[in-house]
Amino acid sequence: MAELEKNSIEFTDKVKDDVHALAADTTEVELEGYAARRHAEQSLAHKWLSFESEELKEAARKMLHCRSSSTICMTEAGEVRYIWDEVCGLGKICPDEGRKETQRVVKKYVPELRKFAQRRPTHRLFYAVFTQPNFSLGSLKVGMDKIMLDLNERVLKAVEVIPEEERTSRKATRIRFPQIKGALTTLEAPLSEGLKWNVHVNAILMVDGRFDYKEICEAWGHNVEIRELKETDEQSLGQTIQEVLKYSVQLVTTKSASKRERHATNAPAFSEWTEQQTLEWWKAMKGFRRTRSYGEIYALEKVKWNNATQFQREKWLKTAGMPQEWATMEWLDIPKDNRKALKEIVLGADKGDPVTLIAIGRAILNDALTYSVDLIKGNNFFSSTSRKQTTYQPGYGHERFDTGPPGYH
Numbered sequence: 001m002a003e004l005e006k007n008s009i010e011f012t013d014k015v016k017d018d019v020h021a022l023a024a025d026t027t028e029v030e031l032e033g034y035a036a037r038r039h040a041e042q043s044l045a046h047k048w049l050s051f052e053s054e055e056l057k058e059a060a061r062k063m064l065h066c067r068s069s070s071t072i073c074m075t076e077a078g079e080v081r082y083i084w085d086e087v088c089g090l091g092k093i094c095p096d097e098g099r100k101e102t103q104r105v106v107k108k109y110v111p112e113l114r115k116f117a118q119r120r121p122t123h124r125l126f127y128a129v130f131t132q133p134n135f136s137l138g139s140l141k142v143g144m145d146k147i148m149l150d151l152n153e154r155v156l157k158a159v160e161v162i163p164e165e166e167r168t169s170r171k172a173t174r175i176r177f178p179q180i181k182g183a184l185t186t187l188e189a190p191l192s193e194g195l196k197w198n199v200h201v202n203a204i205l206m207v208d209g210r211f212d213y214k215e216i217c218e219a220w221g222h223n224v225e226i227r228e229l230k231e232t233d234e235q236s237l238g239q240t241i242q243e244v245l246k247y248s249v250q251l252v253t254t255k256s257a258s259k260r261e262r263h264a265t266n267a268p269a270f271s272e273w274t275e276q277q278t279l280e281w282w283k284a285m286k287g288f289r290r291t292r293s294y295g296e297i298y299a300l301e302k303v304k305w306n307n308a309t310q311f312q313r314e315k316w317l318k319t320a321g322m323p324q325e326w327a328t329m330e331w332l333d334i335p336k337d338n339r340k341a342l343k344e345i346v347l348g349a350d351k352g353d354p355v356t357l358i359a360i361g362r363a364i365l366n367d368a369l370t371y372s373v374d375l376i377k378g379n380n381f382f383s384s385t386s387r388k389q390t391t392y393q394p395g396y397g398h399e400r401f402d403t404g405p406p407g408y409h
């Protein structure tokens with residue numbers, strides 16, 4: 001009990017600091033702190049509530065309550081964490097969901113990209129932006145599908161006819177860019193100054209050997225910006241991925257507004273789009289896999305499966321509710337539909353050590369401008385359920401779990 005009392009006092013002090021930090025955030029002009037993120041999300045929500053569309057209204061209601069009240073906990077290490085009552089889950093809009101998605105992609109792909117870059121001296125990484133002429137209003141979905149298809153057919157999976165004199169077998173075609181070993185791509189579709197959809201794809205290309213920009217541009221048929229990523233340490237690659245993902249996952253309002261201040265573009269901010277424009281974007285993005293991986297980078301789960309012990313495989317299969325006999329199978333021999341479900345489990349298997357949380361309080365963050373924190377001092381939040389402590393596995397079914405003070409990441 002003395003221990004609990006001590007924790008509780010520490011926690012009270014820590015939370016006070018945290019909440020003061022939150023309050024201080026409201027004066028920041030940059031849309032970085034917690035308060036600013038909530039403000040941006042909530043102003044968009046208010047705008048959407050004025051629309052006719054029930055779909056957009058529904059999303060707006062989720063955005064309004066996103067991360068506004070939380071159970072606050074302390075880990076044994078003294079770190080304050082938040083278990084939010086409600087989160088919007090709108091990864092393509094919410095600044096917090098966007099950050100979560102970026103962190104996920106960084107954690108998943110940076111180690112693989114690094115390994116690739118360091119494996120051989122001929123291995124290099126390139127950052128590329130593939131653009132096409134803008135698409136007019138009403139054809140966003142068509143444009144999105146087209147650019148992804150073109151990228152496959154013209155570059156990533158392009159096939160060419162082998163000239164007669166070079167044929168060594170009966171094979172008449174070959175991969176056009178065999179030096180591209182893998183890629184991580186993400187699509188963006190902001191509204192341009194001329195009120196057209198500026199659909200483009202950011203990509204990190206994994207290349208082995210000779211790489212001719214001109215050939216790629218020629219094959220693509222439009223503009224491609226390419227630069228080599230010379231720094232392949234963890235931090236630089238993490239930053240590049242953030243760059244690749246940033247515009248599409250950050251609140252569009254933030255980006256467009258700050259860009260406009262720099263007079264870089266007069267494109268309307270997300271919050272200035274009409275209902276029709278918003279709805280078209282919303283419908284096109286719904287269910288669309290914005291971030292995709294190809295080639296060598298694609299098979300992370302395969303690598304992990306192949307390196308796993310029989311015991312580990314059986315555990316995964318059990319979790320997925322699949323037959324234990326499959327533990328002896330090669331990854332690609334598992335039926336495709338099952339592979340998809342199993343992939344999540346295999347990749348999510350090492351999401352960090354369980355953390356013991358001591359939950360002691362509640363935080364209500366009203367419009368991010370005022371706040372109240374209700375600490376249950378000397379008491380344990382979970383004692384009412386006759387449990388003194390609880391163990392959370394980050395990323396496992398606790399979607400509303402956030403680490404650290406929400407204003408400072």
Ligand SMILES: [Zn+2]
Binds near residue numbers: 063066088094096097
């Ligand atoms: Zn949200």
